[in-house]
Amino acid sequence: MKIRIQDKEFDTKEITQLYPAAVVKTGYKDETTQVSLEWLEVESKGKVEVVGFAIFVHLGEEKQHSFIFSTREEMDEEAGRIARQIQSSRA
Template structure:
């Protein structure tokens, strides 16, 4: 099955991971890292600086595609479009 994310097509047979996450500053220069949305909602208590939100897709071990969004709502809309393709 082929799915489209922001005009890029991927064969679901090749996808090894597909997940949403928040991107936050680590506190070390301009370095950022991914954190789960659950951790952001439950544990962060507003103590982190959120840079954005992303959908991360891995094809095998090496190839990674990142789709970044300014807001969680924008990311959620794209996740909804992905989900509708999988039904």
């Protein structure tokens, strides 16, 4: 089955991980890292600077694609589109 995320198409057989995350500053220069949305909501308690949100797609050990969004709402909308593609293939 194929799914489309923004302008890229992926064969689901090749996807080893697909997940949303927040992108935050690490505090070292302009370095950023990803953190789980759960950690951001429960543990961060406003102690980190969020610079965006992303959907990450891993294809095996080597390849990773990142789709960056300015807001959580934009990311959630794209996640909904992905979910609908997967659901419609099962119908």
